[in-house]
């Protein structure tokens with residue numbers, strides 16, 4: 635099986651061209667290729683497939699083999715892949731995901747896609763649709779008891795579930811301990827991606843992410859969108875936010891008129907190879 639290793643702000647996946655390769659058990663393959671010692675090493679596996687309803691389909695798996703609906707850094711890499719490898723010559727493409735069809739705008743430099751703007755769609759705030767267990771119509775700055783400590787969370791789905799928690803010191807947060815407690819908390823029936831956030835000013839925030847099924851990663855595109863939406867709803871920032879992640883910055887804008895979130899950032903190829911197992 636031929637593969638391409640790509641990354642968006644250090645959030646790295648193994649990409650496989652589903653037009654050419656037939657994968658029997660993608661969930662099992664995701665676990666194997668993701669292993670950083672016995673495999674290729676990645677945060678998961680992404681298959682780029684034909685689609686009946688869009689230009690392409692993205693099929694995404696976490697490092698533990700679980701399937702996710704959406705991946706913000708991944709979808710930018712999918713756009714780079716299909717353009718750079720000549721699967722399309724369009725600079726505006728649509729990609730089907732389990733979180734809906736997304737529309738992408740590619741910036742080309744020297745014949746390669748270098749920057750991609752993604753219309754990530756409308757943020758979902760209704761608790762049952764995220765899903766998060768709550769009595770309210772929206773989970774905004776709501777208390778949650780995690781391992782004996784009370785935190786306040788805002789819950790948002792960007793196709794996949796996120797919970798956003800503010801804290802002053804994210805640098806020293808023991809995310810390996812706290813992350814899994816959020817991920818597997820009983821209030822999240824499908825588990826959750828957890829973002830820990832410090833607001834720097836009204837246009838800039840900093841975050842670390844504990845991803846469902848992959849652990850701490852250097853960046854999370856859907857997470858950055860959920861964070862921006864949470865910050866705007868909580869009155870902490872303006873509608874356009876630079877989100878600083880461990881692997882770099884993403885520009886997120888919630889266009890309230892269109893009620894859609896735009897994410898802009900880079901995508902890069904690391905290497906290509908052949909998987910023989």
Ligand SMILES: N[C@H](CCC[C@H](N)C(=O)O)C(=O)O
Nearest residue numbers: 702705706707794854855856
């Ligand atoms: N890193 C991805 C999100 C993966 C989400 C996945 N961990 C889930 O189970 O939803 C991103 O850039 O949006």
